[in-house]
Structures are given as structure tokens and as C-alpha cells.
Amino acid sequence: xxxxxxxxxxxxxxxxxxxxxxxxxxxxxxxxxxxxxxxxxxxxxxxxxxxxxxxxxxxxxxxxxxxxxxxxxxxxxxxxxxxxxxxxxxxxxxxxxxxxxxxxxxxxxxxxxxxxxxxxxxxxxxxxxxxxxxxxxxxxxxxxxxxxxxxxxxxxxxxxxxxxxxxxxxxxxxxxxxxxxxxxxxxxxxxxxxxxxxxxxxxxxxxxxxxxxxxxxxxxxxxxxxxxxxxxxxxxxxxxxxxxxxxxxxxxxxxxxxxxxxxxxxxxxxxxxxxxxxxxxxxxxxxxxxxxxxxxxxxxxxxxxxxxxxxxxxxxxxxxxxxx
Amino acid sequence: xxxxxxxxxxxxxxxxxxxxxxxxxxxxxxxxxxxxxxxxxxxxxxxxxxxxxxxxxxxxxxxxxxxxxxxxxxxxxxxxxxxxxxxxxxxxxxxxxxxxxxxxxxxxxxxxxxxxxxxxxxxxxxxxxxxxxxxxxxxxxxxxxxxxxxxxxxxxxxxxxxxxxxxxxxxxxxxxxxxxxxxxxxxxxxxxxxxxxxxxxxxxxxxxxxxxxxxxxxxxxxxxxxxxxxxxxxxxxxxxxxxxxxxxxxxxxxxxxxxxxxxxxxxxxxxxxxxxxxxxxxxxxx
Numbered sequence: 001x002x003x004x005x006x007x008x009x010x011x012x013x014x015x016x017x018x019x020x021x022x023x024x025x026x027x028x029x030x031x032x033x034x035x036x037x038x039x040x041x042x043x044x045x046x047x048x049x050x051x052x053x054x055x056x057x058x059x060x061x062x063x064x065x066x067x068x069x070x071x072x073x074x075x076x077x078x079x080x081x082x083x084x085x086x087x088x089x090x091x092x093x094x095x096x097x098x099x100x101x102x103x104x105x106x107x108x109x110x111x112x113x114x115x116x117x118x119x120x121x122x123x124x125x126x127x128x129x130x131x132x133x134x135x136x137x138x139x140x141x142x143x144x145x146x147x148x149x150x151x152x153x154x155x156x157x158x159x160x161x162x163x164x165x166x167x168x169x170x171x172x173x174x175x176x177x178x179x180x181x182x183x184x185x186x187x188x189x190x191x192x193x194x195x196x197x198x199x200x201x202x203x204x205x206x207x208x209x210x211x212x213x214x215x216x217x218x219x220x221x222x223x224x225x226x227x228x229x230x231x232x233x234x235x236x237x238x239x240x241x242x243x244x245x246x247x248x249x250x251x252x253x254x255x256x257x258x259x260x261x262x263x264x265x266x267x268x269x270x271x272x273x274x275x276x277x278x279x280x281x282x283x284x285x286x287x288x289x290x291x292x293x294x295x296x297x298x299x300x301x302x303x304x305x306x307x308x309x310x311x312x313x314x315x316x317x318x319x320x321x322x323x324x
Numbered sequence: 325x326x327x328x329x330x331x332x333x334x335x336x337x338x339x340x341x342x343x344x345x346x347x348x349x350x351x352x353x354x355x356x357x358x359x360x361x362x363x364x365x366x367x368x369x370x371x372x373x374x375x376x377x378x379x380x381x382x383x384x385x386x387x388x389x390x391x392x393x394x395x396x397x398x399x400x401x402x403x404x405x406x407x408x409x410x411x412x413x414x415x416x417x418x419x420x421x422x423x424x425x426x427x428x429x430x431x432x433x434x435x436x437x438x439x440x441x442x443x444x445x446x447x448x449x450x451x452x453x454x455x456x457x458x459x460x461x462x463x464x465x466x467x468x469x470x471x472x473x474x475x476x477x478x479x480x481x482x483x484x485x486x487x488x489x490x491x492x493x494x495x496x497x498x499x500x501x502x503x504x505x506x507x508x509x510x511x512x513x514x515x516x517x518x519x520x521x522x523x524x525x526x527x528x529x530x531x532x533x534x535x536x537x538x539x540x541x542x543x544x545x546x547x548x549x550x551x552x553x554x555x556x557x558x559x560x561x562x563x564x565x566x567x568x569x570x571x572x573x574x575x576x577x578x579x580x581x582x583x584x585x586x587x588x589x590x591x592x593x594x595x596x597x598x599x600x601x602x603x604x605x606x607x608x609x610x
Contacts, residue, residue: 314552315374317579318381 009253013217016170023169026213029205029241038236044276048310051272055307056094057287058271059086062303063124063260063295065100066324067131067228073108076101080109082322084118087304090311096300097289098154100124103147110151124154124194128179131198131227133158137175144179148186155183156194156224159211161201169214176218194222194260199238200230208238212245216257224260228295233263236277243281256285262295268306271299297324335365335516337372337540338523340379341533347371352541354514357422365516368541370549373508376537380474380506381555383534388471388504392447399443399502402529406436409525413490413518420489420515435494441590442498449503453596457603464606469599471504472582473557476550478543479519480562480586481512489515493522495589496560501535503595508556509538512563516540544568551575558582558598 013019046054064083066075080099087093099109099121109123125147129135135143144155157179163171176195183191195215199208215223223242226233239261246257259282261274271294278286286292301321308316336343345351348369356362366372387395406413410432417428454468479496481489489512500507511519523538539546547564550556551572559576561569562585573583584597 314575314578315377315549315554317554319579320554 010217010255019169019173023210023213026209029209031205034205034237034240038240041276041280042236042273046272052310054272054275055268055303058275058294059303060094060097061289061292061294062096062300063098063100063293064096064300065295065297067102067126071102071105076105076108077112080112080118081116083121084113084116086300095121097293098122098124100295103127103143106147106150106152122153123151124156125152126156128157130158131229133160141182144182145186148183148191153191154194155191156196158196158198158227161198164211173214173218176215176220180219192221194224195220196224196227198227198230199225200232205237205241208241209245212242216249220257222258222260224262226263228263234261234265236273239274239277240281243278247282256291258291260293260295265294265296266298267302271303335363335520337366337368338538339376341527356419362419363517365520365540368539370546372539373546373549376508376539377474377553377555379534379537380508383532384473384506386532387506387535395502395504396443396446398530399439399446399498402525403436403439403443405525405529406439412521416517416521417490420517431491435490438494438589439498442502445592445595446502449595452592453599462608464608465603467601467603469596470602472598472600473505474555475500475505475507475558475560475598476556477507477509477560478563479509479512490518491589493519496562497536499594500598503599505598506534507536510543510546511538511540513542547571548575554579556581561585
């Protein structure tokens, strides 16, 4: 097994047995405790200027996503316009964190973003046979290479949940290591790797914690909850467990890893709950688009409508935001 | 032997097909005509209004596209359900306003008949409210009325009889949903109980969730939010003072709300005022 060797402090894993031994040292998740803490943090009330700050921060963290079979170049172009200038009537709204699309549309997105002044907005691609991950390693690597060459600077890969659940964790680890190596090689270390755990299929919080550590040890820059194609997706306790994992990992080994909840976050209230979770679990350092992203599509419109409500003093309507 | 304790009804709000307490947790006390305690209905806040409006807006997509025939059937079903609960409404009207059995009975009958009357109109509206226009060119030119969207309703509070609230509520709600609009009805502050009981009827009448939403509380708290809310497309101000109506007209100008006040219970005008006239040109011979 190849060791990633990202940072000298991160433990080197030389065999599946070592990985297994490492994951055994993790304490199990207190399920009731995690649920209760997530529910308690969800009751925090964020108002007025704090809310306005939270809305703008959330907008800057949105990975504006479209992952439909019916996507077209035209749709990607409008998505890019929205990513750069979410509210056409208000230039004080920040641009979003990234645009997230399927591989074949990466080049179109990159070109469009550069053309309309959004060169600082990265393009994320879902590679490695998204969303199921059921393809041979050869195909997954080719998929990743294709995305990087088309201009993606963030790769969202899925893990092999089947292998993980049947105990074949070495395979899962190796895949992440190999994809990471390919990304580093092709992009000269500039592109990031987000590892999608698909927590809705991992069944237990213990598995979420183990998979989070596995991904972090293998070299993930971000750990992401879900593909958005499986329910449940980014539930609060799952995000809590993942945030605890990145916090502890950073404390122990000095490497800061980002978290990206995706799927089911549709309202401003949901987004603000996520920010509270981040602040109270991982800490303020993670309240940064470099370390926290929210994978969403319809969320952005709700954030914009709430922003208008805060600025104008009355409830806005969907007629005043762009149609996706 | 202990005497039995009566099980009292909790009067909640009716939003998106569900009975919910006010988000604010508030309620207020109402008394009967003799000044005795009657109930603690929920006191809706602006956030309950917001929830009701988004429910109405979502429900509008399906309800406005339902066939007129289907809408008529559902309105008729409401009349059937109301008939089945006649006794409940009669005793509630008596408790709330102290009228005689005879007056209460007649009011419930009139309310049921009014549902039937509006049920009949739903598939005849486009014939009566629309037109085939004469034009001097090779075109057919049709005008048909189409529903507007989410309508906020402040039902008339001045009753002809001593009770009159059920009739006023039906008279303002039935024409709005008959047209294919969805409604947010703010029940009269002093007599909200019949409105909430009517919600129980609506909930069991195949009316899709969110088509009719009913709030109870203090209307003066909600007026300015109704006026400025950009997703409300029309307001029935029958139960508001002139100054409140003016306030709604001023803030409602921002998104061109249709704002009306009605005097009579039974008129096609009540339906058509919250509809838009759509004109279509169709070339002849193509």
C-alpha cells in the first residue's frame, strides 16, 4: 500500500492491517449524544447583523451545483453567471465558493467563468464514476484526468461504499491515494480532492467517523457527506461527527481538512444551522470557504431572498431571483 | 365517582394542510357574548403568515392547473362535509355569538348553499368571464380569465345577523379557491373559532394542502406584512378599516397587488376580480 506522505506529521499507513489498527483506536460515536448536541445547536437563533453576515458567508461557501442528466451547455452558462454575480441587482453579494458540474461540462464552465470575470471561481468536477463509483480503477483515473485537463481545480470523488461496508478498507484507501496522486501530478499540486463518503449508505455514525479518518489519512483535502442522490444526505449529526473528525485530526497531526455537507440543505435556516455547527465544533478557523463548503443548488435563491428581506424589510418573492 | 373532565379542543392555525401552533407560541383569549371564557386560539405572527404564503404559493402550481371541473367537485365536497358537521357549527355559533338555534341553523344552511353555488361556477367562469373578441383580421381572438396566485383574505366582520361569521368566511374563501387561486385567510379577531372549525372541514374535503390556509390572531399585527409581501398577489380587504386598506394599497403597489373590498356574498365579481384576463390570438386557416 502506498503512503501518501502529505505532511510529515500525518501517520504513514503501510498496510491494510496498519489502517485497521489505526481505525480501531478511534473511540465509537455516542449516537444519542451526537444527535442531542446537533439538535441543541440547531436551536441557536441568529438575528440581524449576525444573520446578514451568516448569509453572506454562506453564499461565499456555496458550491453551486447542477448534476442532472438533462444539463446543457446553456444551463451551465447561466449557472456560471449566477455564481459570479448571484444577485444581478446587487453587486455587494459575494461570488459563490465554486461551480460543481459533471466532467464533460467542466471546460464550458471554466471558459464561461473566465469570460465573465469569474476567474477566481473554481470549477469542481464530480469524477470517479459519480454517483455510484461502480467502475474499474482505470476508468476512474481516466475520469479524473479528463476533469483536470478540462480545467477543474477541485475533484469530488466517491468512495467505494460496497468495499468499505464489506470490510475491504484497503481498497478504498488505495483508490483515494491513487486519485490524489494523479491529481497532484496533473495539476502540480494546485487541485484539491474532495472525498464523498455518501454517509446515507454508511449506516452508522461509527462508520462515518472511520470513513472520515480513512479519507483524511489517504490524502483528502475535503471530506464531503453525500452525492445528493441518496437520502438521507447531510443530516446535522453526521456533519457534527465529520467536523469533530477534522478538528481532532488537525489537533493531532496539524493538517487542516475541509468539510462539505451536500444534499438536503435548501433553506437559509438550514445553512445557518450548518455554520453554527462549524463554529461550535471545529471552530472559527473553519468558517472560511477554503475549509467549509455547502453543496447546493436551490439554497442560493433562498439565501438571496432572505438577504433581500433583511435589506428591504419585507418578504421577497421567487420572481425576484433567477430561475435555475 | 369522579365526574368526567370534558376534553377541550385546542384551536390551532391551519397551514399547508396541517394544524400547527403559532411559531411564536402565543395565543389569546376570546370570550362568548356573555363575557365568559370560550377558548385560547393561536395568535399568528408574521412568520406564520410567511409560512402560509409559501404554502399557498407552492399549492398554486397544482391547484391553478387542476381542471375547473375537478375544482368544482372539490368545492361541492366541502359542502357535503360541512353538512355532515352541521351540529358542531350550530352549537359553536351559538356559543360564540349567543344567537338563537334558528338563526344559527339558517346561517349554516346558507353557508353550505354558498359552497354549492360557487362549486357550480368553477367550470362556467371562462364562458361568462371570457369572450371571443370581434376583430378585423384573419384571427380568432379569445380572452379567458386565469387565476392570479396567492390571495390574502380579511373576511367581512360586519354580520347581517348577530352571528354571520361562518357565512362571511365562506363568502370570501369560496370565490377565491373557485377561481384556482390559493388563499391565506386571516380570521376575524373576535370570532375565530368557526374559521378554525371550517379548516377541519377543508382538511377532510380532498382540497390539496396549502390551497386554503387559515390564521387566527390580531389582524393589525399582520396588515403591514400582508401589504408588503411580494408573493401575495391580491388582498380581499372586506374586513379591514379604510385606513388599513389604504396602508395595504400603498405597500401593495410595489408588486401591483389586486386589492378589493366586497359588499355582497354571492357574485361572480368576487371570483373574477382575482383573475387575470389572458388574450390569445390564433391565426385562421393555419
